[in-house]
Amino acid sequence: MESIAVGIGLAVGIAGLGVGIGQGLAANGGLQGMARQPEAAKQINNSMLLALVFLELVFLLTFVLGFLLMGKIH
Amino acid sequence: MDLLQQSNLPLAAVSEGKEIGWYIFFYSGLTIALVLLFAALAKKGLKSRVYTYLPTRLAEHLYLFLEGMTVNVIGPQGKKYVPFLLALWTFIFVGNVMGLLLAATPTADWSLNIAMAIITVVYVQYEGIKQNGVWGHIKHFSGPKLGGAMIIVSGLIFVVEIVSECMKLVSLSLRLYGNIEGGHIVRTSLDSIIAGIPIGGVLLPIKFFTCIIQAFVWSILTCTYLSIATAHGHDEEHEESHADHGHHSAIAEAAHA
Numbered sequence: 001m002e003s004i005a006v007g008i009g010l011a012v013g014i015a016g017l018g019v020g021i022g023q024g025l026a027a028n029g030g031l032q033g034m035a036r037q038p039e040a041a042k043q044i045n046n047s048m049l050l051a052l053v054f055l056e057l058v059f060l061l062t063f064v065l066g067f068l069l070m071g072k073i074h
Numbered sequence: 075m076d077l078l079q080q081s082n083l084p085l086a087a088v089s090e091g092k093e094i095g096w097y098i099f100f101y102s103g104l105t106i107a108l109v110l111l112f113a114a115l116a117k118k119g120l121k122s123r124v125y126t127y128l129p130t131r132l133a134e135h136l137y138l139f140l141e142g143m144t145v146n147v148i149g150p151q152g153k154k155y156v157p158f159l160l161a162l163w164t165f166i167f168v169g170n171v172m173g174l175l176l177a178a179t180p181t182a183d184w185s186l187n188i189a190m191a192i193i194t195v196v197y198v199q200y201e202g203i204k205q206n207g208v209w210g211h212i213k214h215f216s217g218p219k220l221g222g223a224m225i226i227v228s229g230l231i232f233v234v235e236i237v238s239e240c241m242k243l244v245s246l247s248l249r250l251y252g253n254i255e256g257g258h259i260v261r262t263s264l265d266s267i268i269a270g271i272p273i274g275g276v277l278l279p280i281k282f283f284t285c286i287i288q289a290f291v292w293s294i295l296t297c298t299y300l301s302i303a304t305a306h307g308h309d310e311e312h313e314e315s316h317a318d319h320g321h322h323s324a325i326a327e328a329a330h331a
Binding site: 042043046049050053056057060061063064067 | 142143146147245248249251252253255256290291294295298
């Protein structure tokens with residue numbers, strides 16, 4: 001039972017770490033592109049948001065998995 | 075789950091940590107009623123030549139914002155999808171914001187989200203079939219045209235595309251559910267650190283931001299799916315051949331120079 005709790009913590013933590021780094025890289029690229037080419041800012045903004053959304057999904061899948069595992073603790 | 079938490083109003087009947095259950099019908103009905111009320115108010119100001127009535131101005135801004143996004147992603151022929159996207163945006167936004175004020179949110183329940191995802195994906199398929207015909211839409215799934223023995227690869231691409239089409243349901247619904255429910259869980263656990271002091275209220279601004287972002291994300295994803303499903307195969311080939319010609323002539327000019 002304790003192993004499940006530790007597992008949930010580790011899973012959410014590692015997923016948050018990875019997704020944080022990934023979203024930071026995506027936002028970095030998007031913002032640099034927007035600063036260099038302000039006329040293309042709108043298109044870059046849309047694509048960047050899409051990339052951020054798909055990255056976020058990885059974390060949310062982990063979150064839901066953890067949520068499902070929480071029911072097994074007691 | 076925030077302001078009416080301590081009160082005895084029927085709206086607060088769903089307390090924290092409990093399943094929303096059959097109250098989902100009440101809350102989604104309330105959301106629809108609020109959206110329709112806003113639409114009715116916005117319609118009242120349409121008569122004047124310049125829109126000065128506040129709901130009308132808000133609705134106009136929202137419409138122009140979504141129209142700009144649609145034209146950006148799909149192109150000018152995508153303007154006919156704006157009403158559908160507007161309906162999704164307003165419903166999700168009002169549903170999310172309801173969670174900041176009342177005891178429960180309809181969008182924090184997976185059943186409503188999967189229903190909305192099914193509506194979205196089926197509508198995208200319908201529009202794709204309307205644009206390209208049934209056979210053209212099915213061919214769409216098998217990727218680019220490959221000849222000879224590569225037909226096996228086309229079959230594999232077809233299977234993968236069908237699976238990813240079904241995964242759209244899961245990803246759309248889980249994204250909204252995870253964001254909203256996750257915010258509520260974080261707030262509840264922050265509140266329980268010190269009994270009686272709701273520290274989690276600090277999170278309200280960022281939760282409001284999440285509400286807007288999630289509504290926007292659902293509509294931009296619908297937009298992207300629509301643009302993929304309704305794209306014509308022929309037009310792309312034309313564009314490619316034009317691009318090739320342009321490329322060749324540029325190279326030829328460079329060679330001459």
